[in-house]
Amino acid sequence: MGTFRIEGGHQLTGEITPQGAKNEALQILCAVLLTPEKVTINNIPDIVDVNKLIDLLEDLGVKIQKKGPGSYTFKADDVNLDYLQSDQFKQDGRGLRGSIMLVGPLLSRFGKGYIPKPGGDKIGRRRLDTHFEGFIKLGATFRYNREEYFYGVEAKKLVGTYMLLDEASVTGTANIVMAAVLAEGKTTIYNAACEPYLQQLCKMLVRMGAKISGIGSNLLHIEGVDSLGGTEHTMLPDMIEIGSWIGLAAMTKSELTIKNVSWDDLGQIPLAFEKLGITVERQNDDIHIPRHDKGYQVQNYIDGSILTIADAPWPGLTPDLLSILLVVATQAKGEVVIHQKMFESRLFFVDKLLDMGAKIILCDPHRATVIGHNFQSTLKATVMTSPDIRAGVSLLIAALSARGTSTIHNIEQIDRGYENIDGRLRAIGAKIDRV
Numbered sequence: 001m002g003t004f005r006i007e008g009g010h011q012l013t014g015e016i017t018p019q020g021a022k023n024e025a026l027q028i029l030c031a032v033l034l035t036p037e038k039v040t041i042n043n044i045p046d047i048v049d050v051n052k053l054i055d056l057l058e059d060l061g062v063k064i065q066k067k068g069p070g071s072y073t074f075k076a077d078d079v080n081l082d083y084l085q086s087d088q089f090k091q092d093g094r095g096l097r098g099s100i101m102l103v104g105p106l107l108s109r110f111g112k113g114y115i116p117k118p119g120g121d122k123i124g125r126r127r128l129d130t131h132f133e134g135f136i137k138l139g140a141t142f143r144y145n146r147e148e149y150f151y152g153v154e155a156k157k158l159v160g161t162y163m164l165l166d167e168a169s170v171t172g173t174a175n176i177v178m179a180a181v182l183a184e185g186k187t188t189i190y191n192a193a194c195e196p197y198l199q200q201l202c203k204m205l206v207r208m209g210a211k212i213s214g215i216g217s218n219l220l221h222i223e224g225v226d227s228l229g230g231t232e233h234t235m236l237p238d239m240i241e242i243g244s245w246i247g248l249a250a251m252t253k254s255e256l257t258i259k260n261v262s263w264d265d266l267g268q269i270p271l272a273f274e275k276l277g278i279t280v281e282r283q284n285d286d287i288h289i290p291r292h293d294k295g296y297q298v299q300n301y302i303d304g305s306i307l308t309i310a311d312a313p314w315p316g317l318t319p320d321l322l323s324i325l326l327v328v329a330t331q332a333k334g335e336v337v338i339h340q341k342m343f344e345s346r347l348f349f350v351d352k353l354l355d356m357g358a359k360i361i362l363c364d365p366h367r368a369t370v371i372g373h374n375f376q377s378t379l380k381a382t383v384m385t386s387p388d389i390r391a392g393v394s395l396l397i398a399a400l401s402a403r404g405t406s407t408i409h410n411i412e413q414i415d416r417g418y419e420n421i422d423g424r425l426r427a428i429g430a431k432i433d434r435v
């Protein structure tokens with residue numbers, strides 16, 4: 001189990017460049033299976049989850065060449081489908097959430113797709129019904145081995161149809177889109193997820209020859225084609241990382257510039273921090289966070305009632321930033337309710353913040369009321385364990401703002417999604433060591 005030792009209480013300064021987006025990379029990498037031709041992908045983050053998926057593709061027989069930092073070519077012209085039945089796949093396929101998106105491309109191109117119950121954060125129930133209901137609607141037969149937690153879909157051919165998704169699942173929509181692009185005829189997907197990473201996937205598929213309209217909306221129309229060709233694709237910057245750096249700057253009273261953020265793809269993210277009173281300045285495509293020497297004041301609603309920050313499917317606020325917004329709120333002036341609607345077990349990490357002296361009432365598994373300290377009292381250093389990727393980064397931000405030296409165990413959770421986080425934090429003045 002890896003550990004960070006963090007000496008808190010230091011102001012940071014300088015520039016930080018966000019990595020390529022983790023959750024986009026997981027979709028895009030799976031899409032290379034849709035064509036026997038070469039696909040070049042740039043700005044791939046060097047993080048544990050993405051590297052595990054690249055290894056899975058290699059084990060499936062995809063030819064992979066590293067061209068430079070973050071740039072690879074992939075050629076899926078000789079895919080080894082037997083690997084999908086191997087014990088190794090049943091083991092390795094579980095290692096991350098994103099592996100579920102191997103199923104759609106495999107099903108549409110080869111007529112079968114299998115996956116062990118995928119991993120990812122333990123943040124509550126993470127069902128897969130939307131994915132498999134979509135495949136079944138396209139004509140696939142579904143099999144589930146309960147002993148092995150092994151899912152499978154098979155089809156001689158997929159036929160386009162209308163479907164109304166039961167929820168706007170991000171990976172579910174990506175999976176169904178990747179199945180439908182090679183199905184016969186027209187597929188309509190209503191209540192589709194439409195976040196920027198899905199838009200990126202759809203745009204990539206269109207460059208490969210797919211016919212998709214409605215990109216960016218929750219109503220996608222797909223006209224199936226016989227085959228897809230190669231392309232080149234570059235990942236957007238990771239919006240959750242960008243939000244993490246905004247929170248870090250405010251909480252440590254630091255002046256930071258976050259470079260090349262692709263502002264127009266950030267949706268509600270800058271607004272959510274502004275609601276906590278944080279100044280988020282746009283400078284071309286950079287974000288500048290000035291030093292918040294006088295702290296930051298939560299904005300109540302017009303009628304004076306207490307602010308609630310809640311997640312919602314895109315273009316609502318992503319659930320992956322709520323843990324970070326919560327930790328930032330512990331030093332705000334004012335009160336805020338954080339309402340994590342999507343996941344059931346993602347707020348339990350507030351226990352660690354309570355140990356550090358934060359004022360938080362966990363109302364129920366979905367809602368926490370935070371009463372900000374307004375920097376009248378700093379958080380106290382402590383020893384903690386990272387329960388999931390975003391809680392881990394939130395605890396890291398808390399530790400960097402705290403008085404004294406904190407220890408965070410189980411940092412593998414953080415490494416799942418943040419590239420060389422300790423090195424990049426040291427470059428802006430943080431005192432953090434990997435021990």
Ligand SMILES: CC(=O)N[C@H]1[C@@H](OP(=O)(O)OP(=O)(O)OC[C@H]2O[C@@H](n3ccc(=O)[nH]c3=O)[C@H](O)[C@@H]2O)O[C@H](CO)[C@@H](O)[C@@H]1O
Nearest residue numbers: 023026097098125126167168169170171172313319320342
């Ligand atoms: C690898 C990857 O890309 N992971 C992301 C992806 O996970 P993932 O695609 O697994 O998440 P889903 O979008 O399927 O659903 C997330 C959770 O929200 C609930 N839900 C979803 C849609 C909806 O309309 N109502 C609703 O309540 C689901 O039941 C589930 O509990 O999207 C999540 C939601 O943005 C993010 O937290 C994850 O980081």
Ligand SMILES: C=C(OP(=O)(O)O)C(=O)O
Nearest residue numbers: 097098120121320389390
């Ligand atoms: C929940 C997340 O990831 P995953 O879906 O891979 O568990 C996340 O990125 O915050």
